[in-house]
Amino acid sequence: MSTPTKNEGLSLQQQRARAAFWFLAPMLIALFVVAAWPLLRSIYFSFTNTSLTSLYTGEWVGFDNYLTWRELKSGRILWKGTLVDPTWWTAVWNTVKFAVVSVTFETILGLMVALVLHANFKGRGWVRAAILIPWAIPTIVSAKMWGWMLNDQFGIINDMLLNLGLIDRKIAWTANVDTAMLSVLVVDIWKTTPFMALLCLAGLQMIPGDIYEAAKIDGVHPVKVFFKITLPLVRPALMVAVIFRMLDALRIFDLVYVLTPKSAATKTMSVVSRENLIEFDKFAYGSAQSTLLFAFIALFVVLYIWLGKVNLTGEGNR
Amino acid sequence: MNIGTIFKKIAFYFVVLVIVVIAVFPFYYAIITSFKTGSGIFQVDYWLTEISWANYESVLKGRNFISSLWNSVLIAGVTVALSLLLAVTASYALARVRFRGRGLLLMTILGVSMFPQIAVLAGLFELIRFIGVYNTPYALIISYTIFTLPFTVWVLTTFMRDLPMEIEEAAIMDGATPWVIITKVFMPLLWPALVTTGLLAFIGAWNEFLFALTFTISEDQRTVPVAISMLSGASEQEIPWGPIMAASVLVTIPLVILVLIFQRKIVAGLTAGGVKG
Numbered sequence: 384m385s386t387p388t389k390n391e392g393l394s395l396q397q398q399r400a401r402a403a404f405w406f407l408a409p410m411l412i413a414l415f416v417v418a419a420w421p422l423l424r425s426i427y428f429s430f431t432n433t434s435l436t437s438l439y440t441g442e443w444v445g446f447d448n449y450l451t452w453r454e455l456k457s458g459r460i461l462w463k464g465t466l467v468d469p470t471w472w473t474a475v476w477n478t479v480k481f482a483v484v485s486v487t488f489e490t491i492l493g494l495m496v497a498l499v500l501h502a503n504f505k506g507r508g509w510v511r512a513a514i515l516i517p518w519a520i521p522t523i524v525s526a527k528m529w530g531w532m533l534n535d536q537f538g539i540i541n542d543m544l545l546n547l548g549l550i551d552r553k554i555a556w557t558a559n560v561d562t563a564m565l566s567v568l569v570v571d572i573w574k575t576t577p578f579m580a581l582l583c584l585a586g587l588q589m590i591p592g593d594i595y596e597a598a599k600i601d602g603v604h605p606v607k608v609f610f611k612i613t614l615p616l617v618r619p620a621l622m623v624a625v626i627f628r629m630l631d632a633l634r635i636f637d638l639v640y641v642l643t644p645k646s647a648a649t650k651t652m653s654v655v656s657r658e659n660l661i662e663f664d665k666f667a668y669g670s671a672q673s674t675l676l677f678a679f680i681a682l683f684v685v686l687y688i689w690l691g692k693v694n695l696t697g698e699g700n701r
Numbered sequence: 702m703n704i705g706t707i708f709k710k711i712a713f714y715f716v717v718l719v720i721v722v723i724a725v726f727p728f729y730y731a732i733i734t735s736f737k738t739g740s741g742i743f744q745v746d747y748w749l750t751e752i753s754w755a756n757y758e759s760v761l762k763g764r765n766f767i768s769s770l771w772n773s774v775l776i777a778g779v780t781v782a783l784s785l786l787l788a789v790t791a792s793y794a795l796a797r798v799r800f801r802g803r804g805l806l807l808m809t810i811l812g813v814s815m816f817p818q819i820a821v822l823a824g825l826f827e828l829i830r831f832i833g834v835y836n837t838p839y840a841l842i843i844s845y846t847i848f849t850l851p852f853t854v855w856v857l858t859t860f861m862r863d864l865p866m867e868i869e870e871a872a873i874m875d876g877a878t879p880w881v882i883i884t885k886v887f888m889p890l891l892w893p894a895l896v897t898t899g900l901l902a903f904i905g906a907w908n909e910f911l912f913a914l915t916f917t918i919s920e921d922q923r924t925v926p927v928a929i930s931m932l933s934g935a936s937e938q939e940i941p942w943g944p945i946m947a948a949s950v951l952v953t954i955p956l957v958i959l960v961l962i963f964q965r966k967i968v969a970g971l972t973a974g975g976v977k978g
Contacts, residue, residue, distance in 0.1 A: 395873070396799075402879035403794035407806075410791035410854060417847045418813045421824025428823045438827050496720055504717070512964050513721045516728055519960040521908040523926035524949040528727045531734065531942050539730060542745040577724065578971065585972035627815070634817035637910035641930050653819040653911070660823055661915055670823040677820035684812070 422677070429671035435664050448671035465671050473647060474655040475679075481564065481639075481651060482632035485571045490625055492572065493579025494617075498609075500580065501587045518577040526641040529570045533557055563648040567639055571632070579624055586620025587613070622691050626684070633680050652676045728953065735946040742943050756947035765920045766948065769928035773952075776838050776924060777906035780845040781853075781899050788853035788898075789891070793883050795854065796861035797869065807858070814851030818911050821847065829916055840916040841924065845909060849902040856901070856970055860894035861887065897970035900963055904956060925952045 393401070429448055433441025450464040465471050500511055517525065532539050535555035544550045556566045590613065598608050636653040643649045650658075656676060660669030734742060738753045760766050794800075795807060825844050834840045864887065872886045913924040923931070929952070932945050960967060 399798045399879060400800050403798040403800055406790035406794040406879070406883075410787045410850065413787055413846060413850060414810070414813060416828075417825070417843060417850075418816065418821060421821035421828055422816075424824030424827055425821055428827075438830060499713075499716055499720065502713070504713070506717075508964075510717055510721055511968070512961050514724045515960050515964060515967065516957055517724050519904065519956045520728065520953050521926055521956070523908070523910055523930050524731075524953055525727065527929060527945050527949055528731045531946065532727060532730060534942075537743045537745065537942075539745050539747075573723070573727070581968050581971055585968070630815040630817075634819065636819065637926075640910075640914075653817065656819050657822065657911070657915070660826075666823065673817070673819045673822060676817050680817055684815075 496580035497583035582624035792857035
């Protein structure tokens with residue numbers, strides 16, 4: 384490549400394309416160093432027996448971290464590796480359960496909040512500001528706040544529910560195996576519904592008002608208007624919002640780690656993978672799990688975009 | 702107005718009220734708790750019953766909270782500044798110049814921003830150890846670029862696409878090079894977008910937890926989220942809820958104020974990536 388100063392004899396389009404290359408280069412190099420290279424190294428580590436303390440003495444072991452077997456003398460076959468590790472599959476199930484339930488509720492609630500905010504009423508700006516607060520609070524802080532509210536002995540949630548007569552004794556929401564996942568879901572839904580609501584609201588505001596007027600004149604029932612007009616028109620915005628949230632939910636780490644520490648009922652793929660990587664000194668094994676999570680998410684994205692015909696780039700309609 | 706419409710109105714405002722109360726209550730409750738001391742903390746109250754600054758004093762006098770605050774400000778600030786610097790030229794190229802593979806490149810950038818961070822943790826750990834910045838702010842500045850840079854590029858690209866073509870054409874007619882167009886023509890128009898994008902990226906870096914937890918080891922290098930998650934009492938059973946709530950309020954108040962001031966801009970920035978396309 385020649386330097387961008389030698390521009391004589393090049394068409395304007397060529398000049399611009401060349402400038403574009405130089406404008407993009409620093410960003411692409413930065414992304415390569417912090418994203419692509421570490422990703423490739425992580426995948427490489429997953430095929431070695433590297434440990435945390437000696438990062439450079441690891442040897443290639445093929446798929447041993449994923450799945451391997453050994454035949455015992457008795458003829459029994461012993462399976463080893465992440466793919467037969469029950470802890471891993473519990474984490475996979477926890478993650479999927481968390482992602483599907485939280486995103487479903489966030490979408491429905493977000494759409495409802497957006498419909499409320501779309502109506503014209505006094506103090507709408509204040510309400511919109513208020514619902515931004517959960518979004519602005521750091522996840523760790525909201526985990527601690529809710530951890531306090533959900534506290535078994537002194538928590539206000541137990542107090543409220545007891546006063547309302549909905550429960551008859553105090554519940555250890557975050558510690559109890561049966562309710563730990565519910566706690567994580569509640570906090571996540573509380574925290575991210577505002578984001579969904581704002582994306583839905585932006586979608587709603589792009590629908591031209593005269594469609595509604597026409598429907599009103601024709602006397603169409605509001606419920607029918609919602610399902611036949613609003614929902615189909617807001618669908619593209621909704622599809623994009625859902626995938627953003629889904630990807631966020633599938634990689635969740637901080638909320639689970641702080642709200643329900645060490646609880647097998649909520650450990651997600653990210654939590655288990657980090658545990659192996661850093662805490663249990665099974666660096667390569669943890670890398671294999673993080674690689675599996677990456678593959679899982681990549682596959683999900685491809686399927687979603689392909690099946691849902693989602694246009695994420697915004698190219699093509701300009 | 703007949704009974705029906707009045708009833709509808711009341712029901713509507715009731716729904717609005719429920720939404721606001723649910724959104725604000727946990728923060729409100731944290732503030733109430735942070736002002737209580739001693740056994741008062743273990744009394745469930747719905748209203749402010751006492752005002753004591755003891756929890757705030759104990760947090761601020763604690764050895765490392767101030768240094769954690771400083772770490773967070775420094776790391777988030779530098780990360781955002783670097784990302785914006787790299788993103789402005791890149792997003793000009795992505796928004797304004799037609800070249801082959803642009804769509805693919807945009808998708809890749811979006812993909813990186815949606816990455817599961819755990820997938821690069823092992824490789825980043827090696828990189829950070831290799832260049833010798835483990836347990837320093839640089840480790841976090843480097844690792845945070847992985848999500849702030851794609852995000853800023855993406856949002857600025859959508860903003861830049863919306864700038865009118867005529868301005869650029871006029872500049873080209875005057876013989877302006879792309880560099881001049883960015884710095885002299887677009888920059889003045891882009892300031893609001895830069896503020897919004899920078900603010901959102903700042904919040905993202907301020908709130909990050911996984912990298913901050915993994916790439917720092919000593920107490921004085923921690924960022925605020927890690928410091929709060931590790932505030933502990935004398936024993937396992939004794940969680941110091943008062944100081945935790947005080948620290949939570951301290952780090953959240955600036956964000957809430959920023960959000961209230963820049964409300965409209967934030968909403969525009971959040972939706973720029975997703976919906977406008």
